[in-house]
Amino acid sequence: MRTRVKTTGLAPLTEGRRRGRPRSAAAREAILRAARDMLADVGPSSVTVEGIATRAGVGKPTIYRWWSDRHAVVMAALMDVEADAPARAGRSPLTQLRQQLHAIAERFATPTGRHVTAMLAAADPNSELSKAFRNHFVMARRAEGAAFLRAAIQSGELGRLDIDVALDLLFGAVFFRLLMGHAPLDSKFIDNMFELALCGVRRGTSQQRNTKARRR
Amino acid sequence: MRTRVKTTGLAPLTEGRRRGRPRSAAAREAILRAARDMLADVGPSSVTVEGIATRAGVGKPTIYRWWSDRHAVVMAALMDVEADAPARAGRSPLTQLRQQLHAIAERFATPTGRHVTAMLAAADPNSELSKAFRNHFVMARRAEGAAFLRAAIQSGELGRLDIDVALDLLFGAVFFRLLMGHAPLDSKFIDNMFELALCGVRRGTSQQRNTKARRR
Amino acid sequence: MRTRVKTTGLAPLTEGRRRGRPRSAAAREAILRAARDMLADVGPSSVTVEGIATRAGVGKPTIYRWWSDRHAVVMAALMDVEADAPARAGRSPLTQLRQQLHAIAERFATPTGRHVTAMLAAADPNSELSKAFRNHFVMARRAEGAAFLRAAIQSGELGRLDIDVALDLLFGAVFFRLLMGHAPLDSKFIDNMFELALCGVRRGTSQQRNTKARRR
Amino acid sequence: MRTRVKTTGLAPLTEGRRRGRPRSAAAREAILRAARDMLADVGPSSVTVEGIATRAGVGKPTIYRWWSDRHAVVMAALMDVEADAPARAGRSPLTQLRQQLHAIAERFATPTGRHVTAMLAAADPNSELSKAFRNHFVMARRAEGAAFLRAAIQSGELGRLDIDVALDLLFGAVFFRLLMGHAPLDSKFIDNMFELALCGVRRGTSQQRNTKARRR
DNA sequence: AGGTAAACGAGACGGTACGTCGCGTCTTTCA
DNA sequence: TGAAAGACGCGACGTACCGTCTCGTTTACCT
Numbered sequence: 020m021r022t023r024v025k026t027t028g029l030a031p032l033t034e035g036r037r038r039g040r041p042r043s044a045a046a047r048e049a050i051l052r053a054a055r056d057m058l059a060d061v062g063p064s065s066v067t068v069e070g071i072a073t074r075a076g077v078g079k080p081t082i083y084r085w086w087s088d089r090h091a092v093v094m095a096a097l098m099d100v101e102a103d104a105p106a107r108a109g110r111s112p113l114t115q116l117r118q119q120l121h122a123i124a125e126r127f128a129t130p131t132g133r134h135v136t137a138m139l140a141a142a143d144p145n146s147e148l149s150k151a152f153r154n155h156f157v158m159a160r161r162a163e164g165a166a167f168l169r170a171a172i173q174s175g176e177l178g179r180l181d182i183d184v185a186l187d188l189l190f191g192a193v194f195f196r197l198l199m200g201h202a203p204l205d206s207k208f209i210d211n212m213f214e215l216a217l218c219g220v221r222r223g224t225s226q227q228r229n230t231k232a233r234r235r
Numbered sequence: 236m237r238t239r240v241k242t243t244g245l246a247p248l249t250e251g252r253r254r255g256r257p258r259s260a261a262a263r264e265a266i267l268r269a270a271r272d273m274l275a276d277v278g279p280s281s282v283t284v285e286g287i288a289t290r291a292g293v294g295k296p297t298i299y300r301w302w303s304d305r306h307a308v309v310m311a312a313l314m315d316v317e318a319d320a321p322a323r324a325g326r327s328p329l330t331q332l333r334q335q336l337h338a339i340a341e342r343f344a345t346p347t348g349r350h351v352t353a354m355l356a357a358a359d360p361n362s363e364l365s366k367a368f369r370n371h372f373v374m375a376r377r378a379e380g381a382a383f384l385r386a387a388i389q390s391g392e393l394g395r396l397d398i399d400v401a402l403d404l405l406f407g408a409v410f411f412r413l414l415m416g417h418a419p420l421d422s423k424f425i426d427n428m429f430e431l432a433l434c435g436v437r438r439g440t441s442q443q444r445n446t447k448a449r450r451r
Numbered sequence: 452m453r454t455r456v457k458t459t460g461l462a463p464l465t466e467g468r469r470r471g472r473p474r475s476a477a478a479r480e481a482i483l484r485a486a487r488d489m490l491a492d493v494g495p496s497s498v499t500v501e502g503i504a505t506r507a508g509v510g511k512p513t514i515y516r517w518w519s520d521r522h523a524v525v526m527a528a529l530m531d532v533e534a535d536a537p538a539r540a541g542r543s544p545l546t547q548l549r550q551q552l553h554a555i556a557e558r559f560a561t562p563t564g565r566h567v568t569a570m571l572a573a574a575d576p577n578s579e580l581s582k583a584f585r586n587h588f589v590m591a592r593r594a595e596g597a598a599f600l601r602a603a604i605q606s607g608e609l610g611r612l613d614i615d616v617a618l619d620l621l622f623g624a625v626f627f628r629l630l631m632g633h634a635p636l637d638s639k640f641i642d643n644m645f646e647l648a649l650c651g652v653r654r655g656t657s658q659q660r661n662t663k664a665r666r667r
Numbered sequence: 668m669r670t671r672v673k674t675t676g677l678a679p680l681t682e683g684r685r686r687g688r689p690r691s692a693a694a695r696e697a698i699l700r701a702a703r704d705m706l707a708d709v710g711p712s713s714v715t716v717e718g719i720a721t722r723a724g725v726g727k728p729t730i731y732r733w734w735s736d737r738h739a740v741v742m743a744a745l746m747d748v749e750a751d752a753p754a755r756a757g758r759s760p761l762t763q764l765r766q767q768l769h770a771i772a773e774r775f776a777t778p779t780g781r782h783v784t785a786m787l788a789a790a791d792p793n794s795e796l797s798k799a800f801r802n803h804f805v806m807a808r809r810a811e812g813a814a815f816l817r818a819a820i821q822s823g824e825l826g827r828l829d830i831d832v833a834l835d836l837l838f839g840a841v842f843f844r845l846l847m848g849h850a851p852l853d854s855k856f857i858d859n860m861f862e863l864a865l866c867g868v869r870r871g872t873s874q875q876r877n878t879k880a881r882r883r
Numbered sequence: 884a885g886g887t888a889a890a891c892g893a894g895a896c897g898g899t900a901c902g903t904c905g906c907g908t909c910t911t912t913c914a
Numbered sequence: 915t916g917a918a919a920g921a922c923g924c925g926a927c928g929t930a931c932c933g934t935c936t937c938g939t940t941t942a943c944c945t
Contacts, residue, residue, distance in 0.1 A: 078918045184427045187408045195407030211400045219434030255894030256936040294897040471889025510892045572788025623843030624835045643832045651866030687920030688910040726923045
């Protein structure tokens, strides 16, 4: 039989040592590297399977052995950006959360970041891959953010609030600027936005300071 | 010379009566109608120029006379969705703003709405058409929202705040759920999100009342 | 009614003075001139109606007012090559015939001549226009040749022979070399061919004399 | 690299076993068969690549892998008519030559024969393909005829003559009637033409007999 | 001298076919 | 037996011309 499991480029061919020549991990890496390079040049919708194959010095069928279709390869290539988020050692949970938002903004403000955003929006929202993609890029961060928020509530920095709603406010604002591009996604915006979103449930005196700082 | 101005389907060939046979507005309409119909069926990336031409009873070159490529036609078709604006006759500016957010959520929750969102994110962010597209769909609403916010501040319903930041919080949260799909974009969410975003700058006691009133 | 007589570019719009603006003979000439120029550049199959119209500074419909389709215009343009027939003032009818063959060879050896030959062969053999074309170019010459042959028989230069057959031999040989291009269509060939074709029915001793005389 | 050798449908992809999937000879045959069928229906200028592809159950690009453009495919299809030349077992070389001319006339008098003639004349006379085409169809026969003529001279049936000139007379006459269509290309014409062309260099008594037979 | 009807240039129209590109599959040979 | 090479069927792309159809303008004739 010819059919073979597609690993979607995520799982590392476990399943207990097959017979015959093993799949070339080198080929897989070359493919991803080529795809990443091309993405940087031309954007996701202009990356072609044939282009990747040529650039990676690989046959097209080898690509299709690992991924089910063009979309999947491109997504995999985008997922492969370095794992970032080097464990911000901040003071308070709230400060850590704010720093995280800054980091995200920086990360996605690059051309590649734009491509990721584009793929996020363009893909069939119901596909398994698309979900994995969203999960990998956004929801994982959002989960981090949730931890910070919970910690802040625990520590008394914040009053009671719906964590999901708060996260969507914060992350939404960031990605909205990213997608629309109507105004710069700079650190000032993040601070202001952060402040406004949470000022109603803030405890302590940092509130006033920040509110002043925000004034233009 | 052969080259001719593409009007990007927006401008109506003004510039003072050209020579030769005028372009057929009927053909243009038929094209857009056909494109819109196909969009509803299959999604933006599966709409083909040949399909549109056939369905509209139009030659392919006529399509390319009006728009420069496939992308442009599809965008134009999506822009053509009825201008809605149901003239929310709300009480206070803040209520009106909240109702607007509900309306947007409803609108974009449809398949066509998803398509619009996909195109918004997928298109080359620097292209003229893409900007027009974003402007037409999102920024126009955002501008409406800005008016409500200003009115609310004027009327004393809200304290001082940075309007741009507030808008990106509100709209960002809506589109974030739309894109990520990690949680439902229901009216409860919108109320809660609205509440949290503005609770820090709210005046009076309307807070509790609104939250209850919105329950269905 | 809109329909109008196509004159096939031959008849000069007689039929008793129509009303309205008369057709512009200048436009007609410009069209033919443009077509002829383009023929010389690129060959019959690459001459386009749009090209002619542009080059002649004329609208396409004006072309179609005079001729029914592309083919007809091109043919008309080819027909328009000057009527030549330099009135060979030869001695004997046979010499005149031979000189005629030389003249034809010279005429058709040009690029335009090749184009004429191509059209001769390529056109639908049953169309009216195609017949007129063949008639104009080849059969008219052949008729001239027939006269020479008849005169030669009358004068006793030639014995009895089937004139049609003899003409097809002579003209066929010329056009065969023209089309096939396997060997040069030079004057030596024509002399030799002429000699061989008729040597069986020749009277007198003119045979040797002619062969020598023709040497260059 | 993407570019690939076009074999012009003549050479059989030899050159020492290429890598990758070999070109499908079956597809090539199907293409030619489809093209030949369509030629019989509609004539060379109405045969379309898309039509061939559909009829042959083949993708358009496959056609362009074998031939460079429409023209080349049609020519190849015409070349593919069965190799004929049923080895005329005649008596004398001269009789064999005459029979050959009859055979040619018969062959080219069919619609397909007309198409061949049309292509012969219409194609760019300098292209490689065009030369091959002429060679295949006409010059190969002419070479056969040359052999007959040489044999006839050797055997004393004919006196000395320029073989090239004689061949162009004979073949020219046949193709002239074919192209011009001013008179039927029947067997009587061929006999008469044959007689007249060679009567001057004929030996023996067959001359008179034939000459009488020719009279109408 | 003015009307008026046809021809004019320009160029958009519905079509058809072109030749190309990319998809995802298949069939070879090579390592 | 996996991988490179690359041909395959498919189908859409964007372009070139075809021959027809408006447009607004020009030009000669005919009151």
